[in-house]
Amino acid sequence: MGGIPDGTEHLTLERVGATLVLTLNRPEARNALSLPMLAALHDGWLLADADDGIRSVVLTGAGGAFCSGMDLKALAGRPATGPDDPVRERFRADPDLHWKAMLRHHRPRKPVIAAVEGPCVAGGTEILQGTDIRIAGSGATFGLYEVRRGLFPLGGSTVRLPRQIPRTHALEMLLTGRPYTAAEAHRIGLVGHVVPDGTALERALETAELVNANAPLAVEAVKACVLDTEGLPETEALALELERGHAVLGTADAKEGALAFAEKRPPVYRRA
Incomplete structure (x- = not known):
């Protein structure tokens, strides 16, 4: 792939022209965020920043899903894979690593285009707010479910969402924890385009080409x-x-x- 690493079993990286495509790859778990996925995602952002040949990034998910949020089993205390797990060592060495991966504490200098299919909820909707251009399949769903589970959307949503969409819609999404269809997400301005299911990535790559053609x-x-x-x-x-x-x-x-x-x-x- 011309110097692009393979990523991990939970994230794939591919170079398409001047675009780096990052694909969340846990389809069996609707691409719930795991530690290996987050570590590799962080590395993907750094790669895009460092390589001047990369002019844009597309973030998408495998298996008809974007991201269903954090792996709640891991959050509840699932045993570690072992004391010498290098991924967990990275998170111990940098407690901010997951926030950088989720674009809370890192801002890529290249434009980031989200190609959303299926569920994009909880942490998925939070990562989405760190992207620049957003394209969704018509069957995609969005929402911040944290309050339904006694949690808090720490990925930046209480700050970013009211700055990106009208305040009343932001507070409704944050306080009700209800799901939103792609059509509703488009109506309130959370996503810019709704396309037929299965074509979000194609549209995102077309948009990336328009970006890449510019200075x-x-x-x-x-x-x-x-x-x-x-x-x-x-x-x-x-x-x-x-x-x-x-x-x-x-x-x-x-x-x-x-x-x-x-x-x-x-x-x-x-x-x-």
Whole structure:
């Protein structure tokens, strides 16, 4: 796969052109989050950040499911696989590792596109809030079920969700713990597109190609500016936008974009 590691039995990594596809791979458990999956997911985000040849990331799930949340059996105290388990050692060494994997304490610099089929609930809906573009199959389901189980959605939902969708919808989702259909998730703005079942990944890869065709420095600066200005007063936010924007306008890629337009040819961006 051209330098892309195989991942683990709980996550697969594949390079499709300039896109890294991360696939949650526990279909027998509806891709519930396990420690090996989280560790490999964290590694996938770091790989995407480090490899300039990767311009976008698609996150999806195997077997017709996105993610059904944390493995509750493990959460309830299922015995460890052994004292020398290297995965558990990683989590002991970095107690923040699972939050980084779930995009609570890590923000990938490349655009992340979610391709959702089937259940995307609890921790699945929480990871979803860390993605940038969201495409769902028509049969996908969403929801934050934590309050139904006496739990708290610690993956960032009490902070992020009211910033991403209208407050009344965010609080309804958080406080009722009820499931949402893909159509309803689209109506309230949680996902951007609903497509026929089984085609979310195809649509996500098509969207990734549109992103990949653009100047990578500009794409990454736009994403960073949107996130960095959230919650700032407008004057401060606009000042930061000017700073970020002028830096992009001074790049060789910006000159190449204008030249290619004038010469009526596709631009060749070199991240410079």
